[in-house]
Amino acid sequence: MGSQELNFPLNDVETNEETPNSIAHTRYRVHPDRAARNIAHSLKALSIDAVHGWQGSKSTVCERNEVMLFNELMSDIRFTVGPKGSAIRIPAHKYILATGSSVFFAMLYGDMAGNTNEIEIPDVEPVAFKALLRYLYCDAINLEADTVLSTLYAAKKYIVPNLARACVSFLEISMSAKNACMLLSQSWLFEEEKLTQKCWEVIDAQAALSVQAEGFVDIDLRTLTSILQRDTLNAKESIIFDAVMQWSVSECRRNGISASMENKRKVLGDAIYQLRIPAMTLQEFADGPAKSGMLTQQEIIDIFFWYSASEKPTLQFPTKARSGLTPQTCRRFLSCAYRSNQWRYRGRCDSIQFMVDKRIFLAGFGLYGSSSGAAKYVADTKLTRGQDTLAKEKISFLSDGMTKIFPVWFRHPVQCEPHIYYTASVVLDGNELSYFGQEGMSEVTSGDVVVQFQCSNESTNGTGVQGGQIPELIFYRASC
Structure with a gap:
């Protein structure tokens, strides 16, 4: 069936030759009674009524786009989003996506465009993809603490910089000792230098709380090593040592191996030599590292000699205490x-x-x-x-x-x-x-x-x- 148009017969139109430049007396004027009958007839022919004609009730582009968001109506592309087994299908509209993201433009209209209208995106969480689409359709940014990182990933992947900046600002505002170490590793992944700087501010000033936070044991080895290298950590070395021991247990579990002393030392690698064990008091060393099983017998003897002997042995561990921050x-x-x-x-x-x-x-x-x-x-x-x-x-x-x-x-x-x-x-x-x-x-x-x-x-x-x-x-x- 072909498309239909609203046509106004010429006998519904009155002419006025006298004042062609007057808005009130235009050359062609629609006769109101006849026009109303014709409009009603045409709407009936097109099967449009007050309920289905939703466009008239939406005064802005964003409001109209919101109706189309996640809507199969007029959709011309469909995404299967999320890992296999938990993925969901999301309909979308190519034009809206391409005008908001250069990546989507390349995927849908550029050299990357394929012949299929079905695209799988296994590396993005569905909730993050929905947040991305909501921004592209409606300019709306609704961020939650549990999903802001995955939304940032989606914004970075599809090059939507304004949404990415909003995610970073949200992370900076919500940052605390509870999540600073975890966000540090993510800031490197996303190459967000400002976010990295904010993480270091929190970690340095609240070092004890940061390394004792629940998420500390989930950071990667690179992040752990970088934290241990900081001279400005405001925490006792014994607290840092205990936190590293907890991290090694979790890392063994992630690698599917038992948390034996040998394996814990193995997963730490050279990061253990960033611990400033000799900076502890003798009592802290004797009650902590010396009994932990993490040090070799020779290391324990050498450190004890370092505390007491006038001629101190050479140690692999840094001997200078961390300077911390100056109040x-x-x-x-x-x-x-x-x-x-x-x-x-x-x-x-x-x-x-x-x-x-x-x-x-x-x-x-x-x-x-x-x-x-x-x-x-x-x-x-x-x-x-x-x-x-x-x-x-x-x-x-x-x-x-x-x-x-x-x-x-x-x-x-x-x-x-x-x-x-x-x-x-x-x-x-x-x-x-x-x-x-x-x-x-x-x-x-x-x-x-x-x-x-x-x-x-x-x-x-x-x-x-x-x-x-x-x-x-x-x-x-x-x-x-």
């Missing part, structure tokens, strides 16, 4: 003072809110101590974001009665994202009188980081922007 401080007061009737505590909270313009890793606070001689304090410190408690420590420190600021540290540095307010709080128990800050600043630049301060509703002891406690924030920044 930076942000001091928010220009001066400190003492008066006989303040600063008093009595269980009340000193609190201040802050916001940074770049990602930092908050390691702790600086606090003022006693203004009336040496005194011991117990500090209940807390860092919150909204209603979420990110870190909480109870720490004792001895104040010498001077104006020196005393650092109190969290167990692990806390990742603080830019342009979000966090609340630093402390409840001090100790000498009732202490020094306090004055001439406070609402904005302070420390290195390349700008920190803004504002008063906190949780502060019940008088601390605010202009004066009070918590004179310093102690944090880490990227080393590379």
